[in-house]
Amino acid sequence: MTSCLEWLECSRCGAAVSLEAAGVCACGGILLARYRLDEAGRTMTRASIASRGPTMWRYAEVLPGSDDPVTLGEGMTPLLRLRFIERELGAQAIWLKDEALEPTGSFKARGMAPAITMARNAGARRVALPSAGNAGSAAAAYAALAGLAVDLFLPADTPEPFFLEAAAFGARVHRIAGDIGACGRAMRAHPDAGRWTDLSTFREPYRCEGKKTLGYEIAEQLGWTLPDAIVYPAGGGTGLVGMWKAFAEMESLGLVPKGPRPRMIAVQAEGCAPIAGAFASGAAEPAAVTAPFTYACGLRVPAPLAGSLVLAAVHASNGCAIAVSDREMARGQVDLARGEGVFACPEGGATLAAARALLAAGLLLPSERIVLFNTATGLKVPSIPGLSTS
């Protein structure tokens, strides 16, 4: 299947940038991939998609590198109806997109498959990124498959399973004292900076493209309708920005009717909530958080580069951004496990905690069709606050 990728567009100054440029715009703005959607729409019909293989590459026309992807079969994960939790919360329809079933156990696989594909296609031999854990694991796996060298910059207090996994894949791991922001700075100050392709969140345009397939899949799995609300655990915000982009593309492609888009709800941790803080104060740009704290590593992103893009999608969709405590996330993890049979990561528990709080506050309505996300397996995080194992 042929990709209809055509150019990159700066989300800040609107400049059209050639595909060879990569990185960010000269103005510092984030680049978003654009496609020949007229051409894509000719082959990308509901019926033709239904006849394709059960991976995210079934949306080939609107993905980069789909002619010859580096793939481990990512995508087409279950969209589980949460019957027990619906009853408990008094809501009519809640689903969980369960990304625990992805290669390397997290939805970071969706982004890394096209990012590594495009790096390889551009002739890269070596890639690097800072990561809170899951992005590093996914990058290491796809880099191994593609025969690329990979350097990972991880906070020293990242749970050990991530180091084990990275070592197994043959990644070169740099343990950094500090959070993911410090990891990014250490990477850019490293003597080898410039000798590798930078795969940092939103410093290359293709991870967001892979993650947008969450939006295509949810629509397809709901019979090409959109839910009323999407409750997403936002760290860097790639998936939220990607899904928001996907909804616009799907409308242009004629896959979903023109009409209201889902309300985008960004969930953060109380100890690291730059986006929720900006939402509460009405700021268009999040302020960096100092001394971020939460056991949900994926949410420990104190200064998200795309914070203003996340906020723009939240506002345009009439959504909101909310912070939940680690205790509430932990309860969410346990409820998903005991009620629904899903061993979710803390970030997945956070989306349930947010839905509970928003339903109680009347900011989500019981009649709304709500989609939660379990973004990774619970197995790589060593403990759940308040849960005894003995």
Ligand SMILES: *Cc1c(COP(=O)(O)O)cnc(C)c1O
């Ligand atoms: C990376 C990560 C997130 C946050 O994803 P973004 O797209 O960066 O907002 C959420 N949950 C888990 C488990 C993650 O690894």
Ligand SMILES: [Zn+2]
């Ligand atoms: Zn620009």
